[in-house]
Amino acid sequence: MTQQPFMGRGAIDLSALKRPAPQQAPGAPSAEGGGGMAGAAGSSYAVAVDDQNFQSVLQASTTAPVVLVFHSPSQAPDSSQMAEDVADLVGQYDGRFLAGLIDVDASPQIAQVIAQASQMPQLPVPLLMVFLDGRPAIQPIPGLVSREELSTLFNQLGQQLTAQGITGRHQPLAGGPAEDDADEEPGPDPRYAPAEDALAAGDIDLAVGEFQKLVDANPADAEAAAGLAMAKILQRTQGVDLNQARAAAAAAPDDVDAQIMVADLDLLGGHVEDAFARLVELVRRTSDKDRDRAREHLVSLFAAVGNEDPRVLKGRQALASALF
Template sequence: MTQQPFAGRGAIDLSALKRPAPQPAAAPAGGGPGGGPRGSGGSGGGAAAGSAYAVPVDEQNFQTVLQASTTAPVVLVFYSPAQAPESARMAEDVADLVGQYDGRFLAGLVDVDAVPQIAQVIAQASQLPQLPVPLLMVFLDGRPAIQPIPGMVPRDELNTLFNELGQQLTAQGITGRHQPLASAPGGEDENGEAGPDPRYAPAQDALAAGDIDAAVAEYQKLVDSNPADAEAAAGLAMAKILQRTQGVDLNAARAAAAADPDDVDAQIMVADLDLLGGHVEDAFARLVELVRRTSDKERDRAREHLVGLFAAVGNDDPRVLKGRQALASALF
């Protein structure tokens, strides 16, 4: 992803902190049991154990953390052990979950009891009298990428959110990844530095360049060489969706599907477009109903395509589990 200046409309004004941003320090090893965040106490603290992509935020590293969103999304979690003790658990969940995406996200954990100045800056930027806690914000290119999410968010919903964001990044050709803040087992190069898995680089570079056909070919090579590679299989499935929907007019596709509910091609196209737009459950429901209404070869086509969408989203996603149950009900 092309680096952008950290400025412009919508960026957070950091002048209220009145501190220069030093160079980022490597996250120290260790941490509390269970991978939970620690209060920074204004000194930076330690990153959440078990995740190389989560760091406590204080006044000194706040600007650096936000600047990292020019590479890939930064997820800020504002929590308060004093005001809302349960909010610390949500921060722990975010820290743990982002570690499963190999650098697609960086979590910044903000203990508002320890660093109230940061909460004040965000509240002012959001035109709020006071920042609610817990609060989750996602930044890309220094600007909020989604509406802030106040209140406790269950772990499974957080997982769904990150899955959707990851899909949308892939669909837009945004493939940047954060470097780990600490060395991760099995992720070091010849210089001892951790980095993204180079196997996926050709496919990701093709997506970034807008060459969908090349991305499909690269992912296909990975799947052919290792059919058990779940990440490659998911990348191939998503790249094929992008390939099928290139140049398709959404309104025309929806009109065609509405005019003929049993047209398998028309329904599949809208399901693909829904999934790319983040409407995953709508895409699944459309094809489940198509399976329910059709028979023989048409039913097989609808079912096989739905299974392909399951692969694109990921078999561990709770929406896929529900979708599989609905498919089984439609079939039997």
């Protein structure tokens, strides 16, 4: 059984927080202007979070990922700019993400609940967390993150969502610019629908074929290329036992097939740098056709992760060093 790239520790206990008003549906704006889900920072996919609407924001992660940004104008003024960057960037993904902006000065109780659930003595600020199905989807990211790094993160998460068949999207929130002209409201790109539907149905072979059509039609389509690369990894690793694969690779360190299989499983499990390092070392040890296979496969993993990812840039440098 393959590992999944999204991993969480468990649902967050919200019992210490206020419940939203019973008549207020998730996503509906509050009549009093607070506790609702109106767009924040000029984005249709961002919301200012407080004690009253936190539960409904977290509940929205059952549809698609929710990105929480904890910031503090008093403790870390630059963190508020990071929150604004996240709000702006998620708007470019047509509902794949919802940003929840939490001012810990105004809502310290939320920070306490998250710190306790994450087993942290104190919540660092700023802090970025991604939730899916009410659970942390990736390890929390503390400290300031540049706009460029945030963009890379969202691109990578978007690729993983596509590869895993997670196709849900948030609806634009009240008060955001998408409501100014409903006719121009962005929606899911229909080109990817057949491949995403195939992944959601567990038909990996069909998904590979659909992504291949997109790449053949437009080789410059980076999202389609990444989707194809990830779908092929899923195809190769179907039904593979991770422990057995690791044992086989350890017993035959120069067996290209065995090393490639573990690298694929590592990448799916979120151990991207380990996957790259394994194949870089394989390139370093092998020669001729074996070396070419290891190199070509590593390049395909670069495509799956995304060429703008800092880990890919480091991986390319390591590959160049191993080759020359």
